[in-house]
Amino acid sequence: MPQLRLALNQIDSSVGDLAGNAETIVRWTRHSAEQGAHLVAFPEMVLTGYPVEDLALRSSFVEASRAGLRALAARLAEEGLGGLPVIVGYLDRSAAAQPKYGQPAGAPQNAGAVLYGGEVVLGFAKHHLPNYGVFDEFRYFVPGDTMPVVRVGGVDVALAICEDLWQDGGRVPAARSARAGLLLSINASPYERDKDDTRLELVRKRAQEAGCTTAYLAMMGGQDELVFDGDSIVVDRDGEVVARAPQFAEACVVVDLELPGAVADAPEGVVDDGLRIDRVVLSEEPAPAHDAGETGETGEAGGNAGGYAARLDDDEEVYSALVVGLRAYVRKNGFRSVLIGLSGGIDSALVAAIACDAVGAENVYGVSMPSKYSSEHSKDDAAELARRTGLNFRTVAIEPMFDAYMGALELTGLAEENLQSRLRGTLLMALSNEEGHIVLAPGNKSELAVGYSTLYGDSVGAYGPIKDVYKTSVFRLAEWRNRAAVQRGQTPPIPENSISKPPSAELRPGQVDTDSLPDYPVLDAILALYVDQDRGADEIVAAGFDAELVAKTLRMVDRAEYKRRQYPPGTKISPKGFGKDRRLPITNGWREG
């Protein structure tokens, strides 16, 4: 059987930065060539970045992507890489689609292309379009209707894009009908908790359906609220894993595959789901076999060897997603440093630890802003966090500002509590404007869910690193991070007291969160059912929770929709969280239970 050395480049790209992304593609292609690859692949929409959202509807951007693709093909040839077939994702438009009411303007397509010999030798577009969760692809794209097959070294390689594998029908059975020797899918599949296991099972199943070895090339990095976790997978046609790439690291996965050669009477015409086979032949001659010992895997983010990268445990996986998401957001927005209000509590402590891991402690600025209700331990814990991590630390008391407002207005109760939080928000923004740091909001998913936060107060910031992390997970991640430090022989970043003391907003004397909220384990369990699983009140009560507590909690969640709309973006972790995948009316008169 012919052998093919496949280079899967699971890399980051930036939405809109066509020139920068092209540069990155050239660099990794050169690296792939140096590894002796016969076929090189990059993720879905790598040239434009993903997701481009409404940029897909601007024709100047679509044309820039198309021109950029042709320029990239030429550039690769100029660099002496024209003899190597390179598969890249980009944004195209359908030449065939007639303008139609309700169809995206300009008929854009989520497309892929094979670049070879300085030319675009084969183009195709995603057939199955996802339009659920974080995806809105019916809004942006018209579907592709071909089954692209490129012959490389005598092997027919069927091509697909992401959702083509997730949904039944279409290119998976069509790859079998086309009698392909390899199915290669390029993806930009956002991270979700536990999705790695789902993806693995999916790819194994689809390989067996396609009847051929299947390579699933993932994206890595972060874009706005989405995080891409890498974890590319290659399985053989029996569903056995051949290679698995690292999580949360850019990598060029090089894998030698022995594959069935193209059949003499390769099918043509329309196959499954109306897909028309679109073939291009680049090379009939099987590639010379490599010494198996050469195969390996290299990554810019540190590197390791072997076809099966070590797996992260669940806590490390989530923590890594938060670090990668934050780092991408800060850099892609053109910032170098971050600013965090440090209360001495666990939320801001975890955010600070994540920030130190993402951008380096020397670029993290913390400010303690005590009021007259702040406890001594809060001030001490904030200072201790700074000492342990090495972040830049200062203290600014808010009492003079508080007194100025209280002298001008008669404020009581909640108004007085929120005022303190808003004075801190204003203080952080003043420092941000003056010194150029990006402000991080410390809110967690539990408090955002029920609205236990102050709009324009602790919600102030450009990014909320833990907005999709429940409070119980905040504790677990803090403990995991400290344990990991010990294992690495480092100082645990988060003060033990920040973890062990009862959570409090400290906006009035003796206040603790449980004055207003159920215990967090109970609260989070109810929220997981209501927010993440869309269960109704009756089902939640039937799951064993107190009816009155459920009713009260759900009311809080419904009323807080308005605050969540104005909360800054943050790393998306869960399948139905408060990132862009949950969309409820604000003025919602519906009451569960």
Place this chain on the structure above:
Amino acid sequence: MPQLRLALNQIDSSVGDLAGNAETIVRWTRHSAEQGAHLVAFPEMVLTGYPVEDLALRSSFVEASRAGLRALAARLAEEGLGGLPVIVGYLDRSAAAQPKYGQPAGAPQNAGAVLYGGEVVLGFAKHHLPNYGVFDEFRYFVPGDTMPVVRVGGVDVALAICEDLWQDGGRVPAARSARAGLLLSINASPYERDKDDTRLELVRKRAQEAGCTTAYLAMMGGQDELVFDGDSIVVDRDGEVVARAPQFAEACVVVDLELPGAVADAPEGVVDDGLRIDRVVLSEEPAPAHDAGETGETGEAGGNAGGYAARLDDDEEVYSALVVGLRAYVRKNGFRSVLIGLSGGIDSALVAAIACDAVGAENVYGVSMPSKYSSEHSKDDAAELARRTGLNFRTVAIEPMFDAYMGALELTGLAEENLQSRLRGTLLMALSNEEGHIVLAPGNKSELAVGYSTLYGDSVGAYGPIKDVYKTSVFRLAEWRNRAAVQRGQTPPIPENSISKPPSAELRPGQVDTDSLPDYPVLDAILALYVDQDRGADEIVAAGFDAELVAKTLRMVDRAEYKRRQYPPGTKISPKGFGKDRRLPITNGWREG
């Protein structure tokens, strides 16, 4: 030919308030019966409100809608209205759809039903689903596949829902194939500038395609960012307008129609676009003819004028949309009063005028918050606005708070400017928390587009009434409102000086908007091309604008995406504005030109 007296109830409903909406439906049905109607109709999803967004994915809500529909049918019969066929929109689920990856959970449907004799006698679901602009219906619904036809008084009435008329094919030609005597479409079509003309042409065209009189029943009111303008239309099969309802007012449009009776060999089976004819016969006997003189139109919002309501001019139309949108948002959020920071400038003055029209001047609270940079005329103009409108007015100087911050931090330039704006935002929120008013944000579309505003400062508020109104339109609407007052013999609400003086944020001495921005007529023209029409830099320059100015403006717009994400919701006016219909990446590396 048989005569049918049709009652089209163009009313408001509230998302989620199933009980309240049912009550409203019963009340208007009773009114319709009193008018002698033979067939009564209500808008799309009137029972659940529209749009329900992700509530469609919660099965408890879907089941509540289904149960609510059955209860409504029974209730109508109990009230003695069972003999009158009533068509209502609601949320259902498909019993036929098999669970499928990528399909909305529970297979919800945007449905309609005919209620008669205490029962649901016919159900159907929207066939064409819109998934563009403000619509995401592929996310929420599975399409209907029937052509519902109900025979009333010997007339076959074909039924459709909103998008079924906007897209080619489907129920319009199917109504002709089914040989219907009337096509009735129930809608929740959001207002857009100039959409009334588009709708009229659409209905005229579709009536001719369907070959029968066509009734287009619109929704009226506001829900979150959407406004529904009413303006129901009935045209005959030649496209001639038979009746047109008022804009921006609830109304029961009663119209007597002479319609062809049902044909003896009424077609059955599958017709256009795979739609299966689904017939129910309620009454074969033609209804007794009414005296034509009885026909008229009544509205709760006062005023009626026969079968063709007077049209609003363009400025009044937009102003009315802003009033209706704000009133709905305040009420549906359970507030009675609003709070506005009054700078003396035109934006806050227009917002105050809109608020007085929406909720009454006695429920509008204005606060002047001068700093040391505030001019005398600003303070005077704010007081003059209060005097003219009768809104509740107070003054709180921000100098003590400003001094407290400046004493604690070293702030300069932009940081010092933004601080003043944020002190005002904090002050407004403190008053809101203490007194229970909802805060209105005064930002207009021009400044939001380019980011000429302070996040957590003048962006503070629960709702931005004019967030989708360009500055040039702000001036025009202010002048229109003053003229309208004169015509009504009232005091013009907006001080002439607020209109005539050069716009300024007054955050530093002598500052005017044109220090940072192009003149508004030029800016707005560029923004209309870039924001609303998605034109690229080259096209905008080709339209006659200075290349450098275009590049600078587009850069400002791209960089401001982050601010707009955190801006509160506001009335949606334009087809591609900053309401929920424009979705761009925040960290966008793409630069036009």
